[in-house]
Amino acid sequence: MIEVSRNKQIERVKLSLDSDKFNYFLAQSLNKVTSHRSLQQLAKTLADHFIQNQIEIRNKSNQQRQRQNALPQIIRRSQQSIKVLPKPPRIEPKQQQIPLNKVPFTILEPQYSYLLGGGNNHELIKRIMDTRREWHQCKSTTRVHFRWQQSNIGYKYYKMNAYNPHRSLVNHFEFHQEISNKKNLLLNMTTFCDSIHRNVFDILPVTFIIDFNDSQIESHLVAFLNYYNQYSPNPISSDELLLKKQEIKKKLRIPPSKERRFIDYQMKDTFLGDDYLWLLKPTGLNRGRGINVFNSIDQLTDLLIEYTSGVSEKHIETPNEKIYQGIIIKSPSFVVQKYIEKPLLINNRKFDIRVWVLVDQDLNCYFFKEGYIRTASEDFVTNDVNNLFIHLTNNAIQKYSQKYGDQEAGNQLSFDQIQKIFKNKIDFRQVIVKKMKEIAFLVMNSVGNKINRNNRRNCMEIFGFDYFLDEKFNLYLIEVNTNPCIEESSPLLAQLIPRMLDDAYILTLDSIFNISREKVSPFPVKGYQNNENMWQLLGSLKDQVIYQ
Incomplete structure (x- = not known):
């Protein structure tokens, strides 16, 4: 009875819907239709099934059509054969000329990685590298293309050879220590000056080496004591000097040596004064660290005993506090250098000159066209050897003075400013800057065959050269720094240092990795074109040729 009723319901639905497709669908779906309470409910259910089925059929048809359109040819099938119709010709749209100023900007994916060590304003290096879209910063040394850090600790130089296909800078x-170490600077310059028949102390102040690791330390110490007594305003007799030598050698436990040294050099009068000051410098430190001023042999002896056993880094006294560095300095190697007691002064204050020298991957030597003057905060006197704000012009020391920045921003002056100060006495750029270039190239040539003696590929370095002028405008090289300060401690340095680094990278980094840069520098410097590289080529260290 139930089956008869169900068949009647289906028959009535079929008659009510005049559709061939529905009839086909109904014939295929009869077994899936369950019993319903009313004819209307059955009709609604069948209609819903029909609509859903048609949607699925249409989706499959669209997908098949899309696959056919993706083929290179349109394939039409018939019952008897397959006809391949050729692809209709493509109508190329007309190319429109787009003005250059409206060409869309293309973002380049970084190709190379660089790794930065911390300290010494490394954020500036990142800021400069961010202008190079081909580079991205990484934290791993694996396959890195460029490394910048304060020292070369961790650099695997043995991998930097012509057989390694991986390029890295x-x-x-x-062997930068051949000139950045004060002892090595003196030794190399002495040898080089002898070869060109020049006296090294016309370039460097009179300097002696005291190295407790050197078997000939006695000969160096005795040479210094003899020279010291020769020019002392209060010399002692030969017998007294002999006793003094024996006393010092006993205190310092210096073994005897057979070699004898004698310095035959007439000290210039600008080095001499009533207080007869000398400097003691550990050979491996920079930024004024460990430097002491002394004016007696007893003071020197006490300082040597302290530093060979280890001494806390000297504190800086200000009117309100004592600033302790908190670092133990222990050094077996020193240079003893004559203090220039009659320096050239600016507003009665001592100053020195900082310039930058670049040696690139091909051992070409460059001089940056601008440097800066570093001034002391306190008026110059020679009878106060403990006041570092008088004697040492390093910014790392002067920034703690209460008078820091009172007369110049950051205690710094530009070359143009010092040119105006001494315009009635000397042409600073034509005479002094030219002399600094000459000395810089001589110094670099003294180590031209040593600094990269293993022929490592793709090394570069920016050195900080510090010069000093006496009151007669005689120029002396004080030291060479491997890690020159790049802190932007004044508006002047905020302008010079970024340009100095960026232009150096154009000569080294961009050249090695064949990167074409825009000619306009993003770091403008007053007085120079933005498309000008401010590094001046001095010459090649390979052949010691000066490029004019």
């Missing part, structure tokens, strides 16, 4: 030469 580092910012220190393997």
Whole structure:
């Protein structure tokens, strides 16, 4: 009875819907239709099934059509054969000329990685590298293309050879200590000056080496004591000097040596004064660290005993506090250098000159066209050897003075400013800057065959050269720094240092990795074109040729 009723319901639905497709669908779906309470409910259910089925059929048809359109040819099938119709010709749209100023900007994916060590304003290096879209910063040394850090500790120079296909650049030469170490600077310059028949002390102040690791330390110490007594305003007799030598050698436990040294050099009068000051410098430190001023042999002896056993880094006294560095300095190697007691002064204050010298991956030597003057905060006197704000012009020391920045921003002056100060006495750029270039190239040539003696590939370095002028405008090289300060401690340095680094990278980084840069520098410097590289080529260290 139930089956008869169900068949009647289906028959009535079929008659009510005049559709061939529905009839086909109904014939295929009869077994899936369950019993319903009313004819209307059954009709609604069948209609819903029909609509859903048609949607699925249409979706499959669209997908098949899309696959056919993706083929290179349109394939039409018939019952008897397959006809392949050729692809209709494509109508190329007309190319419109787009003005250059409206060409869309293309973002380049970084191709190379660089790794930065911390300290010494490394954020500036990142800021400069961010202008190079081909580079991205990484934190791993694996396959890195450029490394910049304060020292060369961790650099695997043995991998930097012609057989290694991986290109990488580092910012220190393997043997930069040949000039950045004060002892090595003196030794190399002495040898080089002898070869060109020049006296090294016309370039460097009179300097002696005291190295407790050197078997000939006695000969160096005795040479210094003899020279010291020769020019002392209060010399002692030969017998007294002999007793003094024996006393010092006993205190310092210095073994005897057979070699005898004698310095035959007439000290210039600008080095001499009533207080007869000398400097003691550990050979491996920079930024004024460990430097002491002394004016007696007893003071020197006490300082040597302290530093060889280890001494806390000297504190800086200000009117309100004592600033302790908190670092133990222990050094077996020193230079003893004559203090220039009659320096050239600016507003009665001592100053020195900082310039930058670049040696690139091909051992070409460059001089940056602008440098700066570093001034002391206190008026110059020679009878106060403990006041570092008088004697040492390093910004790392002067920034703690209560008078820091009172007369110049950051205690710094530009070359143009010092040119105006001494315009009635000397042409600073034509005479002094030219002399600094000459000395810089001589110094770099003294180590031209040593600084990269293992022929490591792709090393570069920026050195900080510090010069000093006496009151007669005689120029002397004080030291060479491997890690020159790049702190932007004044508006002047905020302008010079970024341009100095960026232009150096154009000569090294961009050249090695064949990167074409825009000619306009993003770091403008007053007085120079933005498309000008401010590094001046001095010459090649390979052949010691000066490029005019």
